[in-house]
Amino acid sequence: MTDGPQQPQDPHQGFPGNNPFPPYQQQGPPPAWNTPGPAAPRPAEPDWSALAEQSEARDRRRKLLFVSGGVLAVAAIAGIVATAVVSSNHSSDDKKTQAGPSASASEEPLPPQPTFSDVSIPPPPNPLDFISTAKKDTAPLTTATLFPGKSLLWQSHTYAKTATTRTTHCTTAAAGTLSTVLAKNGCRQLFRATYVRGTVAVTVGIAIFDNSASAAKLKNTAAYIRPLNGGGVVDFCHAVNCRFTTNAIGRYAYFTTAGLKNNQTITEADTAAKQAGTDISDFAFNQIRQRGITQAGAAAASPTN
Incomplete structure (x- = not known):
């Protein structure tokens, strides 16, 4: 921007020859005043009106070209937009054509x-x-089903089975407090087996009751199941220190007595007898649990269940 008023522009600015009155240029040598003859003719003066009209005509052509170029650009953009609209319409028509079969298929x-029936599938039986309970626990129950085989491999430890027995007089297979609690809670029968590994012998006893409530009462009882001799084991854990375990699951209570098979007392540092008692106790638990799994599986596969 300028601070003062603008000066009017020369209407002839930009035309050929900015000065409308160019200086007079002398043509040829000066006349010789002393030479006789006719006087030299004066040069013709330019037609300034014609020059101005030519300049205005050129300005009009430039404006016309500028306007024509703008019109052509607008026309080109309009053509592109029209082409896009036509393409979009074709795409819409194609989609409508493709959607035709689906629409007819939906009809x-x-x-x-x-x-669906309101009766839901019952959950699998719980082992x-x-x-x-004695009512549902109907699978065969013998020394062979509880203590199968002639040997036992448990936790990479191999034990030889030396003797087994069963009695319905549970008190004769126990001593001390255990004998009293077995009789008080209705022990029906008691199975025993002895396993040997190296210098260690273990007797396991499994007592059976009518229900789980009766068996659970022996879980924390100070247990002493009488050792079962036989098969090379003459006597062990008789009036010497031994290790004992007691536990229960379902209507079964199970116990172990572990010591040296030569009836020597064990010390606090002994680990062999402790490990043997743990192994055989875990084995008894697994045998009882497996009874539940087997009977639950049979019930699930039965057509009446």
Whole structure:
């Protein structure tokens, strides 16, 4: 921007020859005043009006060209937009054409909705239920089912089975407090087996009751199951220190007595007898639990269940 008023522009500015009155240029040598003859003619003066009209005509052509170029650009943009609209319409028409079969397919009758019964599938039987009451625990129960085979491999330890026995007089297979609690809670029968590994012998006893409530009362009882001799084991854990365990699951209570098979006392540093008692106790638990799993599986596979 300028601070003062603008000066008017020369209407002839930009035309050829900015000065409308160019200086007079002398043509040829000066006349010789002393030479006789006709006087030299004066040069013709330019037609300033014609020059101005030519300049104005050129300005009009430039404006016309500028306007024409703008019109052509607008026309080109309009053509591009029209082409895009036509392409979009074709795409829409193609989609409508493709959607035609789907629309006609939706008009076809749908199959009826399936109906479901309100009766839900019952959950699989719980194995613990089958070993918790005498009514459901009907699988064969013998020394062979509880203590199968002639040897036992447990936790990479191999034990030889030396003797087994069963009695319905549970008190004769126990001593001390255990004998009293067995009789008080209705022990039906008691199975025993002895296993040997190296210098260690273990007797395991499994007592069976009518229900799990009776068996649970022996879980924390100070247990002493009488050792079962036989098969090369003459006597062990008789009036010497030994290790004992007691536990219960379902309607079964199980106990172990572990010591040296030569009836020597064990010390606090002894680990062999402790490990043997733990192994055989875990084995008894697994045998009882397996009874529940087997009977639950049979019930689930039965057509009546």
